[in-house]
Amino acid sequence: MHVAHRTLFPELELVKQHVHVIQEEAAAAQLVSSWPNWPEDHYVGDDGEWRVFPLCYTFPASDSTKTVWVDATCAQCPRTVALLKQLPSVRTALFSNLGPNTHLGAHRVFLCDTVRCVLIVDVMRPATVPKGKAVGGHTDELDRFIEQYNASLVQPDDDE
Known part of the structure; x- marks a missing residue:
C-alpha cells in the first residue's frame, strides 16, 4: 500500500518548497x-568515490539532544541549515557525492528505527547518453x- 509522504512526514513539504535553496548551496x-570520503566501504567493485559534506549528526540517533551541527560546513550553507533546523526529526544531514561509475551495494542505517530521506539535487548525465534518450519501464x-506534457505543447488551430 502506498502512503503519501505528506501523511507520514508532513514536515518534508518544507524541503520540497525550498529545494532550489538546497540545490544552490550544494x-x-x-x-x-x-x-572527505565516506568512512565506510559500500562500493560494488574495486574502486569508487563517495564523498560527503556533513551538516549534522546524532549519536545515538534516538536522542535528539545529542545532535551536533558541524560549524565549518554549516557556515557554507546557512539557508539549508535554517531549513533543516525546522525539522524536528532530523538526526543526520549531509550532502553526498558519488564519483563517476561508482556503484553502492546494499547497506543499513545505524538504527533500524531511522527513516532515511534522500533528496537528489543533481545527476550528471554520462556523455554517452544523449538528452531525451532514456530507456526503461514506465510507471x-x-x-x-508525459501525456499531460505533450498536451501542453499542442497549439489550437488559428481557424477555431
Whole structure:
C-alpha cells in the first residue's frame, strides 16, 4: 500500500518548497570545499568515490539532544541549515557525492528505527547518453506526466 509522504512526514513539504535553496548551496559547497570520503566501504567493485559534506549528526540517533551541527560546513550553507533546523526529526544531514561509475551495494542505517530521506539535487548525465534518450519501464505516473506534457505543447488551430 502506498502512503503519501505528506501523511507520514508532513514536515518534508518544507524541503520540497525550498529545494532550489538546497540545490544552490550544494552546488556552491562543491566549488569551495574539499569533501572527505565516506568512512565506510559500500562500493560494488574495486574502486569508487563517495564523498560527503556533513551538516549534522546524532549519536545515538534516538536522542535528539545529542545532535551536533558541524560549524565549518554549516557556515557554507546557512539557508539549508535554517531549513533543516525546522525539522524536528532530523538526526543526520549531509550532502553526498558519488564519483563517476561508482556503484553502492546494499547497506543499513545505524538504527533500524531511522527513516532515511534522500533528496537528489543533481545527476550528471554520462556523455554517452544523449538528452531525451532514456530507456526503461514506465510507471502510470510517468505516463500521465508525459501525456499531460505533450498536451501542453499542442497549439489550437488559428481557424477555431
